[in-house]
Amino acid sequence: MEHDGELRAMGAEALDVLIAALVARGYDVIGPTVRDGAIDLHKIHGMGDLPIGVTDEQEAGRYRLAPRADGAVFGFSNGPSSWKRHLHPPQTRLWHADLSGDRPVYVSDVEAPARPMAFLGVRGCDLAAIAILDTVLAADEHYQARRQNVAVVAINCGQAGATCFCASMGTGPAARSGFDLALTELVGDTKHEFLIETATPLGTSLLAELPTRTATDEDLARAAAILETTRTQMGRTLETAGLKEDIAAAAESPHWQEVAARCLTCGNCTMVCPTCFCTEMEDTSDLTGAHAERWRHWESCFTLDFSYAMGGSVRHSPASRYRQWLTHKLSTWEDQFGTSGCVGCGRCIAWCPVGIDITAEAKALQAEARP
Ligand code: SF4
Ligand code: SF4
Structure with a gap:
């Protein structure tokens, strides 16, 4: 497993500490939740809001949730919503105007969210998608107002769906860039932990607040094996040459x-x-x-x-x-x-x-x- 930042490990329950640390810094934490029979991205308040022990089954034209016995927190693949919904919302008021006498007074509605957003559980493919939106909407002041100050906690993907092909597109299953912290979920018979990598000063300062231990070679080997399994699990491929x-x-x-x-x-x-x-x-x-x-x-x-x-x-x-x-x-x-x-x-x-x-x-x- 390639990594540039500091690597530590923590018990799965410490995810609650991470969420609390983000909230204490003023963030609204957005993460995966079970809603309306699907895994969707909404504001969360603690680990209990996450889809613990839930997985999904996907095929062309098909999506179902199912239980999983190992209690994994991120043991599913993408749901219908992406982070686009929070950065480039389905509806945005651009401006409003009121008559003052016989002349309209225009007021721009560009505004950042009341609290900056922290995205929890962003996969490699979606990190790449955010990077694409950053380019496409570089001159869009409404997008930029929402995008600035977003904190990103990525998840190295531990489960690929039958419809996934990020390995073909070079965007996953590992989180490559565009995050402050990246997690790899290590679910075992006796231990449930996360390997944590930091990539920015914000990530490093968050890490300092978490109950962590030094990551071992065994942790790194397990994380690498998980990514390799995910890579080979993907149900779809695409030949991109030519x-x-x-x-x-x-x-x-x-x-x-x-x-x-x-x-x-x-x-x-x-x-x-x-x-x-x-x-x-x-x-x-x-x-x-x-x-x-x-x-x-x-x-x-x-x-x-x-x-x-x-x-x-x-x-x-x-x-x-x-x-x-x-x-x-x-x-x-x-x-x-x-x-x-x-x-x-x-x-x-x-x-x-x-x-x-x-x-x-x-x-x-x-x-x-x-x-
Ligand atoms: S989802 Fe897209 S490809 Fe499928 S029926 Fe609708 S428009 Fe056509
Ligand atoms: S597979 Fe490609 S085209 Fe289809 S939703 Fe994902 S990014 Fe868009």
């Missing part, structure tokens, strides 16, 4: 029609994707006309209205909309932002109601390009 070019060359492929025959253009894949960032604007006013607001909402390239321009939609067919999404994710995103737009989290596969699988569709297009 992928950008293959997808770009597939613009006229008949395969898009095959996908479109199944695709409902519901946009679920874009809502759950941790890197999809598209939005639309909505202006509202009250009945008196004295108060107006501008809101920004998540939008999807799968809706007909999204490409409406000059009296009609540019992408009027489902095939053209699926092609736009997959081509942007796996090809043109690189031209635009310098990385793939996909981090291999697998959410779009699990949460597609008809089980359309981005890895299978990409493979079909690759096979056409390289028969």
